[in-house]
Amino acid sequence: MNYGTEVSADEVYTSGVAAVDYLKSHFNVNRVMVIGEEAIKNQVEAAGYTLVSEEPEVVLQSLDRNVTYKDLETATLAIRSGATYIVTNIDSNLPSEKGPIPGSGAITGFLKVATQVEPIIIGKPSSVIMESEEQPTHLVEDLSEWTI
Numbered sequence: 001m002n003y004g005t006e007v008s009a010d011e012v013y014t015s016g017v018a019a020v021d022y023l024k025s026h027f028n029v030n031r032v033m034v035i036g037e038e039a040i041k042n043q044v045e046a047a048g049y050t051l052v053s054e055e056p057e058v059v060l061q062s063l064d065r066n067v068t069y070k071d072l073e074t075a076t077l078a079i080r081s082g083a084t085y086i087v088t089n090i091d092s093n094l095p096s097e098k099g100p101i102p103g104s105g106a107i108t109g110f111l112k113v114a115t116q117v118e119p120i121i122i123g124k125p126s127s128v129i130m131e132s133e134e135q136p137t138h139l140v141e142d143l144s145e146w147t148i
Helices: 015-025 038-046 070-079 105-117
Strands: 033-035 058-061 083-087
Touching: 015 038, 015 058, 015 083, 033 038, 033 070, 058 070, 058 105, 070 105, 083 105
Parallel strands: 033 058, 058 083
Antiparallel strands: none
């Protein structure tokens, strides 16, 4: 839906972009398992990380409409073995024409129960996205005006 506001891609700061920025600024790692869709996988690769399905140093989890039990099993074992667990957002549901459907937070709920590990949450309701060194502060002079 267009609300009459024109923005360019470099003016949008998503929780996925913020997660990659957080990874770059807080961890010296190379091997990242992504439970997420193609956009975030592409962002992780573009940042120079190696996408892996075994023995990751970090599990980065986002919305993934094609997640499998095998993916969840691999992520669970990696997190339990010490991989850092980062989540882009914990939206439990997404609106759809059929009604609310599972969001990223539904996957997070599964992994939290399976691993007994609290993830690092990047997007709402976490303040991490607002504290990022890479955030586009040039867009809004007063960050209290941001809506996340």
